[in-house]
Amino acid sequence: MKHLTEYRDAEKVRVLLDEIAAVTTQPWVIMEICGGQTHSIIRHGFDQMLPPEIELVHGPGCPVCVTPLELIDRALAIASRPDVIFTSFGDMLRVPGSKKDLFQIKSEGGDVRVVYSPLDCLQIARENPDKEVVFFGVGFETTAPANAMAVMQAHEQGIDNFSMLVSHVRVPPAIEALLSSPENRIQAFLAAGHVCTVMGTWEYDPLAEKFNVPMVVTGFEPVDLARGILHAVRQLEEGRAEVENAYERLVVPEGNIPAQQVINAVFETCDRKWRGVGSIPASGWKLRPEFAAHDAETRFAVGHLDVVESPLCQAGLVLQGRLKPNECPAFGVECTPRTPLGAPMVSSEGACAAYYQFGRVAAKAGD
């Protein structure tokens, strides 16, 4: 398949890894923000092939993982209603709420459906005029154009029985929060390639300058990841801190303007709580007041929610790159993909799931 195979070429990756080893003279800590990249890094063994001086820490870029527990519980309450068809990307179904997950709601008779695209929900809403169709609108900037378009279409076409439970998050405020933390160890970032495909790179220039940290826009295939790491290490070694684009075939500095226009028409920024991390100013998007009729949060009163997080789960530290998944005492013991305590163990972008799936158990306490 064109644009996949040539970027999965082992020989090209070897060349880049040799180059990384050649330019590295001292220890560096680099964070990949995006959970999709974490999975790619662990799956392809980059953590084991890089020079020992290069430490990759895994970031909070897993929308499923950072969706606040209150909102998961709210989703569960809405999905339990007999008048509701609750739609979601598949990833959300196994995320543990305080007591249940969406799969359990489904097994108890709730009409919970996995969709491929948010536009599918509009079709479901048209076919079921006597039902309320609710979509769980989670995601980073990459997913926002699709979710925003679904709301805009519902609004324009008068699909009144469609609403969205919105938990959108934005990357740049999260980077700012990580770099502002007194415990910060991160010296360079791999910026998420598909977030930047939508948003461009202009939001990162002030961050690179303010914190003196290189930001390299990086893709997802092994060759892309190796190039992103090489560019970051080169900048660190040369004492530069710039925004650099190593995903040229998809990212331009201004991003996708038509997509940004629809996002801005439908969403406005808001403070957002990140599960395990806490509230980050201006880190979310919510629906603008003119789309209030399609806002599931105001449309469905769910009453008082008793929110209970697992006392064993250390997902918050993992999401901030302060703890490797296999350093958590519960990893692989109380917490497995079959019995997850936190969202990073179930999501296809969760760091804990990546470590479990690809056998990174060696760092467990006592080893």
Next chain:
Amino acid sequence: MCLGVPGKITEIYEREGLRMGRIDFGGIVKEACLAYVPEAEIGDYTLIHVGFALNVIDEQEALETLSLLREIDALGEELGADIPAPE
């Protein structure tokens, strides 16, 4: 969730006022919304995420990335050849 898959546009049409297309992912064909890639034409490769094309893949840039990699490799070999083999 931020994963995207490259696919080739094989058909472009309009539905419910939206620009849509058929995308060939190496044999598997699915529908996607092309509203955000007004410049895209049949035969272009796009990146598809949750049923939306996020951008057209820039062929020129893709080729340049791959040729830059070949240069690094060639440079490595040249430098390697200059280093005397250990006794």
